[in-house]
Amino acid sequence: AQKVTQAQTEISVVEKEDVTLDCVYETRDTTYYLFWYKQPPSGELVFLIRRNSFDEQNEISGRYSWNFQKSTSSFNFTITASQVVDSAVYFCALKGEETSGSRLTFGEGTQLTVNP
Amino acid sequence: NAGVTQTPKFQVLKTGQSMTLQCAQDMNHEYMSWYRQDPGMGLRLIHYSVGAGITDQGEVPNGYNVSRSTTEDFPLRLLSAAPSQTSVYFCASQRVWTGGQPQHFGDGTRLSIL
Numbered sequence: 001a002q003k004v005t006q007a008q009t010e011i012s013v014v015e016k017e018d019v020t021l022d023c024v025y026e027t028r029d030t031t032y033y034l035f036w037y038k039q040p041p042s043g044e045l046v047f048l049i050r051r052n053s054f055d056e057q058n059e060i061s062g063r064y065s066w067n068f069q070k071s072t073s074s075f076n077f078t079i080t081a082s083q084v085v086d087s088a089v090y091f092c093a094l095k096g097e098e099t100s101g102s103r104l105t106f107g108e109g110t111q112l113t114v115n116p
Numbered sequence: 117n118a119g120v121t122q123t124p125k126f127q128v129l130k131t132g133q134s135m136t137l138q139c140a141q142d143m144n145h146e147y148m149s150w151y152r153q154d155p156g157m158g159l160r161l162i163h164y165s166v167g168a169g170i171t172d173q174g175e176v177p178n179g180y181n182v183s184r185s186t187t188e189d190f191p192l193r194l195l196s197a198a199p200s201q202t203s204v205y206f207c208a209s210q211r212v213w214t215g216g217q218p219q220h221f222g223d224g225t226r227l228s229i230l
Contacts, residue, residue, distance in 0.1 A: 009156070033216030045206065045221040052216050091158060095216065102147055102166060102213035103174065106158035 002027040004094050006107035013082055014115050021077040021110045023092030029053075031097040034068065034075045039089040039109070051075060082114045118142050122207050122222035129197045129229050137192040137225050139207030147210040148190040149219070152176065152203040159206060165190055166213040197229045 003026040013019045025034065036048040049059060051068050059066045063080045079086050092107040123138045141148065149164035151174075161174030165184040179201060181193040190209075194201060204226050208219040 004158075006158075035218060037221075043204070044223050045208075047218040047220075050216050050218055097214065102164060102210075103161055104149075104219060106151075106160075108156055108158045 002029070002032075002094050002096050002100050002103075002105045004092050004105050004107035006090075006092055006110050008110045009108070010111045010113070012113045012115065015084060016081050017114075018078060018080050019082050019112065019114075021079075021090050021092075021112065023075045023077065023107060025073050025075065025092070025094045027094060027096045027100070029096035029098040029100065033095045033097070035093040035095070035104070036066065036075075036077050037091045037093060037106075039091065041088070045091075048077075079112075082112075084114050084116055087112060087114045120207055120209050120220050120222035122205075122225050124225060125223065126226050127228070129194075129227065131197060131199060131229060133194075133197050135194050135197065137194075137205055137207075137227070139190045139192065139222060140188050141190075141207075141209040141220070142188065143209060143211070143220070144187060145209035145211050145220070146187070147213040147219075148184065149174070149208050149210075150180070150182065150190070150192045151206045151208065152201075153206060153224075154203050162192065162205075194227075199229045201227065202229045203227060 005024045032053045034051045038046045065078045067076045089109045120141045150162040151159040163182040165171045207222045210219045
């Protein structure tokens with residue numbers, strides 16, 4: 001079985017602060033994929049990033065960065081200089097290739113509120 | 117391209133009623149799935165399909181039926197609605213069922229069972 005844990009249920013920051021959203025995963029598969037999705041107040045799910053298990057390079061995209069560490073089974077997401085528009089629920093998700101078939105498992109989500 | 121289209125966006129049902137949530141994608145994706153989203157529980161997989169004519173159960177399949185007669189459509193049927201099925205339902209598609217392509221999600225259907 002695979003599992004994703006987002007221990008932070010809610011985070012509140014003031015604009016321009018940096019914030020890190022934690023994601024810890026469990027899987028028996030050697031080939032797997034990790035994802036982050038954003039759900040703004042309007043409700044749709046927006047894909048942000050994908051990482052596969054063989055690529056531990058960190059990634060930066062503008063104010064967003066992701067830190068993938070297989071040694072700690074974590075795939076954390078950092079927003080630098082947060083803005084009010086970053087307020088959303090963020091989901092981390094896992095897809096194992098060998099034992100989990102095509103199933104995508106989501107964490108419980110982290111509600112991020114950025115206050116002006 | 118419309119992507120993944122879900123209808124209706126909102127629905128209120130009485131306990132015991134049946135209904136079908138529609139999902140259509142125009143990207144020729146092999147894989148389609150249905151999730152429900154409940155507060156504090158993330159998205160949980162209900163049913164999924166790896167191609168036309170093939171469906172399988174996800175994590176929370178009880179009370180729901182699906183079929184996949186075409187590549188484009190993947191309707192979700194509630195057989196006898198119960199208050200516990202009050203939720204937001206998302207349909208998603210993915211180009212092929214293997215590999216790490218991201219899933220594309222519809223805008224969701226907010227369903228209330230009274």
